[in-house]
Amino acid sequence: MQAMLVRLKEKLLSSSDIPSCDIDKLIDELVTEDLLTLYNEGQLKSDKTRKHFFKQKFNFVEPKQIYLGTDTADKERFCQYVPVKETLASLFRQTSVREQYNQSKMLDSVDKVMEDIKDGTCSTQNAIFHEHPSSLSIMLYQDAFEVVNPLGSGKKKHKILAVYMTLDTEQIQQEIKRVLPELDGNKLQDVVNHLCFVVGVQKTQDLALVEVTDLQDFLFPIQCRKLLMDFKQRASRGQVDETPIEITFTPLPPHDSLYEQPSTSYTPSSSDWLSMFQIPWERMPAALLHAASNKEKAPLGPRREFVRNVVAAMRELCPNPNLADCGEVAKQIFSKHSLTFGDFSEEGEQLGKGYSSLQRQLKNRVEHVNRDSVVHRIRQPQKNTAEEELNSCTVKKVRCKVDSYGCINWQPTSMPDGETTESLEMKRNVLLEKFQYGGPNSTDLSDVDNLMQETYIYQRQMINACPPPAISDIEVEWPYLFTKRGLCNHFETLTGIDISSRLSECLIGKSKRIVDYFQKQTLKWNADVQALLKEIEATPATNNKTAISAILLTMKYFKEKxxxxxxxxxxTSTKMSIETEQTLPATPRLIMLGDKLLTSAKWMVSIEGKVTHCIGQELDFAAALSALFGCFYVFNIEYQESASATLELIQRFFVRINPEGTKCAAKYGxxxxxxxxxxxKIENVNPHVHTFLQSLTEFEWKTSN
Incomplete structure (x- = not known):
């Protein structure tokens, strides 16, 4: 740089009449104002400080990343978008831009002379420009260019696309003109442009939110006060037009009134003989009396003997008690000796009503003693055959207890403090914008968790609507529910259970117990279970093998496909290829990616024929099962009858949700x-599940002693 200045000085002295003092002054100016020196000092010395300077001084509009989905290779794809509204606002902060805009509106077209695009047919015949003369006239165009490749933009895949939109300011202009008719056209247009493109006013109802500081650079103080007073008075009287919100919040009826369909639990019997029946406590075996006095579990032999005695006493008053009658008797026994006769998990949690197994044992004994008596086994004939019932099925018009089964917060009835329908809708839109820019990975942001928690009541409002919304419609409005984290967080609020932690803790230990139960009694099982046991033994060990094996073994045990x-x-399948090549059922399925089920290491969940959840490859089978199981509760989906026993086992044994009744309300299967x-038969607890858990406990007790 110094050598260049020396040569410049020599050339100026030899070839010009400029005084040497002026040349020296010029050289000094070049030294002190050297752009290269300035560029490496102060605010421009680093890339970070330069970007900060550009954003401050040049009205920089930062591009936003938008999630486009996954490509054929199942890789997430994004594009960079420079927001149009923010770009227009940045432009209209410049006085020169506003002046040019105002001048363009004031110029009259010369007849039969085309001076600008506005003189063309598309512009002169455009209805918007006639109805709203102050509209921004925007020309859509795109152009591709390459800044480093001399061969042209065709050699690369990245192109720049500029998109603009038309904003309507006519109605806002009329509102201001009505209050301040003395404003000239230029001043009025400046105020409108500033409100629309800088302050952010989009509709007339936004005018009530304008403050004095927003107008003080354009109007006198008294004019500002006039405008603001009028805006607020009209808003309080409801004279300002409002744009309706697409999703309205209509509170659901009280929780109990939703259950217009029959519950899956039993209605107490109204049989007259029950009022006269007395439990024959005096006929309890000694071992059973000892267990009851010590609050211990009833031994199997003495329990069966007591059941025979109770049924004999029942049949003295009623030859053939029905299931509801047996339930009432079992309830009386349970209420007096719950720890001896009750159904409890190994964690001490009550299963359903607590006396379902005793009720079923009483009924089985009744049917056994009546096996040779045709008269006592006659029941009312069926009104419909199974096929007629299936054909008569219609979409339910009310919600029932199956929908809220196992939930403690199915439909909140009151808004969160300080929230309104409008505020919840705004937060939903914020969530949509975050998902649009960040995709599924943005669910890890802490503010996303907070917003999803704050809008929980709004989510349930849509999900609990009747008729039920399609899963695809829910995904459009609440995309974070279709991420593993968003779904499990919602499940925790809904049921009070952190399903991810619960399954991660329980699945490994309890799965090993189930596998041992089957492996140590190989000859006891049918051919399907034995074949699966051989396959498990031949399969190399993986982190997920035991858990998957346990679920598959129980399905074979329950004879479920x-x-x-x-x-x-x-x-190698992707979401797109699976939806294209597979016929996915309507009920939830866990899609296992691999050569066989036991060795799968990637998972997806499908509902209503579409892949809804993609489980990250870094997660395990417990996470995949959490997502699958959570869908039934979050989206009010009943267990499919074809897998109802396995799902109830997962519910009661692994997740430990133990309410009365069942989440499979199918009348036929x-x-x-x-x-x-x-x-x-609609049971309080699936009898196959209860028998399996009882057998597992007995087997472990025998083998441990």
Missing amino acids: ENSLFILVDE TSRKTGSTVKR
Whole structure:
């Protein structure tokens, strides 16, 4: 740099008449104002400080990243978008831009002379420009260019696309003109432009939120006060037009009034003989009396003997008590000796009503003693066959207890403090914007968790609507519910259970117990279970093998098909290819990616024929099962009958949700023995599940002693 200045000075002295003092002064100016020197000092010395300077001084509008989805290789794709509204606002902060805009509106077209694009047919015949003369006239265009490649933009895949939009300011202009008719056209347009493009006013109702500081640079103080007073008075009288919100918040009826359909639990019997019946406590075996006095579990032999004695006493008053009658008797026994006769999990949690197994044991004894008496077994004939019932099914018009089964916060009835329908809608839009820019990975942001928690009542309002909304509609409005984290957080608020932690803690230990239960009694099981045990033994150990094995073994035990809960696809499959190539069922399925179910290491969840949740490859089978199971509760989905026993086992044994009744309300199902359609017995606790858990406990007790 110094050598260049020396040569410049020599050239000026030899070839010009400029006095040497002026040349020296010029050289000194170049030295002190050297751009290269300034560039490496002060605010421009680093990339970070330069960007900060540009944002401050040049009205920089930062691009936003928008999530586009996944490509055919299942890789997330994004694009960079420079917001149009912020760009226009940045432009209209410049006085020269506002002046040019005002001048363009004031110029009259010369007849038969085309001076600008506004003189063309598309502009002169445009209805918007006639109705709203102050509208921004924007020309859409795109142009691709390359800044470093001399071969042109065709050699690269990145192009720049500029998109603009038309904003309507006519109505706002009329509001201001009505209050301040003395404003000239230029001043009025300046005020409107500033309100629309700088302050952010988009509709007339926003005018009530304008403050004095927003107008003081354009109007006199008294004019500002006149405007603000008028805006607020009209808003308080409801004279300002409002744009309706797309999703309105209509409080649901009280929780109890939702249950217009029959519950899956039993109605107490009204049989007259029950009022006269007395439990024969004096006929309790000695071992059972000892267990009851010590509040211990009833031994199996003495319990069966007492059941026979109770049924004998019942049949003296009623030859054939029905299931509800047996339930009333079991309830009386349970109320006196709950710890001896009750149904409890190994964690001490009551299963359902607590006396379902005793009720079923009493009923089984009744049917056994009446097996040779045709008269005592006659029941009312069925009104409809199974096929007629299935054909008569219609979309339910009211919610029932199955929807809120196992939930403690199914439909909140009061708004969070300080929230309104409008504020919740604004937060929903913020969530949509965050998901649009960040995609599923943005669910890890702490403010997303807070916003989802604050809008929980709004989410339930849509999900609990009747008729139920399609899953695809819920995904459009609440995309974070279709991420594993968002779904599990919602499940925790809904049920009070952190399903991710619960399954992570329980699945490994309890799965090993189930696998041991089957492996140590190989010859006891049918051919399907034995074949699966051989496959498990031949499969190399993985982190997920034990958990997957346990679920598959219980499905074989319950004689439920694997495809009623799982779908196996190639490990290279993507969301797009699965939806294209597979016929996905309406009820939830866990899609297992791999050569076989036992070795799968990637998972997805499908509902209503679409892939809804993609489980990250870094997560394990417990996380995948959490997402699958959570969908039934979050989206009010009943267990499919074809996998109802396995799902109830997961519910009661692993997740430990133990309410009364069942989440499978199907009246008809497929017989596991014959394959034909049969009428299902609606039980408080699935008897197959209860028997399995009881057998597992007894086996472990025997083998441990």
